[in-house]
Amino acid sequence: MLALAAGIQAVALVAIFLAQSALAYGFPGALTLERAFPLSQQVELDELKARDRVRHGRFLQSLGGVVDFPVEGTYDPFRVGLYFTRVLLGSPPKEFYVQIDTGSDVLWVSCSSCNGCPQSSGLRIPLNFFDPGSSSTASLISCSDQKCSLGVQSSDAACSSQGNQCIYTFQYGDGSGTSGYYVSDYLNFYTVTGSSISNSSASIAFGCSISQTGDLTKSDRAVDGIFGFGQQDMSVISQLSSQGITPKVFSHCLKGDGGGGGVLVLGEIVDDNIVYSPLVPSQPHYNLNLQSISVNGKVLSIDPEVFATSTNRGTIVDSGTTLAYLAEDAYDPFVSAITEAVSQSVHPILSKGTQCYLITSSVDGIFPTVSLNFAGGASMNLKPEDYLLQQNSIGDAAVWCIGFQKIQGQGITILGDLVLKDKIFVYDLAGQRIGWANYDCSMSVNVSTTTSTGKSEFVNAGQLSESGSIRNVFYDKLILSCIVTLLIHLSVLYTSLSL
Secondary structure: OHHHHHHHHHHHHHHHHHHHHHHHOOOOOOOEEEEEEOOOOOHHHHHHHHHHHHHHHHOOOOOOOEEEEOOOOOOOOOOOEEEEEEEHHHHOOOEEEEEOOOOOEEEEEEEEEEEOOOOOOOOOOOOEOHHHHHHHHOOOEEOOOHHHHHHHHHHOOEEEEOOOOEEEEOOOOOOOOOOOOOOOEEEEEEEOOOOOEEEEEEEEEEEEEEEEHHHOOOOOOOOEEEEEEEOOOOHHHHHHHOOOOOEEEEEEEEOOOOOOOEEEEEEEOOOOOEEEEOOOOOOOEEEEEEEEEEEOOOOOOOHHHHHOEEEEEEEEEOOOOOOEOHHHHHHHHHHHHHHHHOOOOOOOEEOOEEEEEEOOHHHHOOOOOOEEEEEOOOEEEEOHHHHHHEEEEEEEEEEEOOOOOEOOEEEEEEEEEHHOOOOEEEEEOOOOEEEEEOOOOOOEEEEEEEOOOOOEEEEOOOOOOOOOHHHHHHHHHHHHHHHHHHHHHHHHHHHHHHH
16 A cells, blocks of 8 residues: 555656646647737627738738648638737736738847837737846847848848847838837747647847837737738748748648637648649749739739839738738739629628628529739639628628739739638748648647758647647646656556565
8 A cells, every 4th residue: 555655646746747847838839820800799890801901001111840820710801919929028928919920021029118119008918018127038239230131131130329239120011110129039939740749949130119109009909019921031931041940931721610710820821732832032022924814714804013012012911911902903804703793693782882792591502713913823713602602681681702902003903811711821031932721620630840950840730729739739748748658657656566
């Protein structure tokens, strides 16, 4: 009995040790994406368009392992906000909620000396302020630092005339803006290699905001900052890849059904059906060369020059835009082709200037397939739900409207969440290309990464738990470890007692 009691005590001590280890890793290194609007909040189409216009204004005016970011939130254009995630910065790590933004490069957060920064958020999240003096690993970045020089080249940084300090000022098209200085400190996160999950950290440069104006000061959708996922040298993905921590590629797969969620990883999702199109070179955003649009296999009569990339023209892939937008000269031919294809089956109506349709059956059996045809022979096939939005009902008929919007007087096309959902998207910055494939984003995905030995490894990533938190995976491993430990001890005790 003493041996049995000692064995049980040993098992308990092991379990306590493992539990304490789990608590030590309790911070969400696997960054959780969430929606800015509560799911219960209805949003009108005009409000969504207005919010997207603000987002488009926020395109800056200056025309070793897999890091896994489990996605939270439900895609619904009438209950949706911008994606945001949690990052841990400094020593000891402090948590910040930051908006995911593929239209800019820099990660910045509000700092303790900030003027105009909101103090509370209508998103029911705590707002924090980064204090470089409270982090033992923080240091200011000087003008002579190579990171500052790279930022100056991409217009993401400037040199202060006072104090030899690397600074930034970002002015956005909606009239809002932020300015501050750059600091260097640790970003804490989880890396997945094979079947193992480990806590990691890396020193990065990020912005410390000391001034915010315009909509950034409003508390209704306030977050701690913005996480730029652009391709310039100051972006976090560029910094991590230059240190050999992650490959220079990231991928996402956003669920379009009511369950929401999805996958976001720093790595390349691998699937046999992915097709690639080259990025337009020397552009600040993720521009692709859209060449034509087909409806039911018939190419529309649109001059290809309508889609050509130039100043304020071209096609941008942007997961931060809720809807989708067509260049003005392409919009009317597109809507006319859709209406003509369904004229015998539905009743077309106009709602606030938008083409809508009264439908008494499923849209899948009525509306045509649309193909966006890109350079390199890559086509993006859109189901009706990828270009239509259900607005409301009139009697027994549902009102479905064209989800693509027109930007008056603009030649820009923006592919937002309406189009990107239910597809794998791979942003291969090293290969200067973007790939996609239709996919059930509730499924896990295979992610490829090249290790320091040059070996290509595949990691299975995705919906790691119902809550989307990698912390639960850690506890799953903890429970499994405890069970294995218990079985080993019982086996040893059984053997000793038998003797």
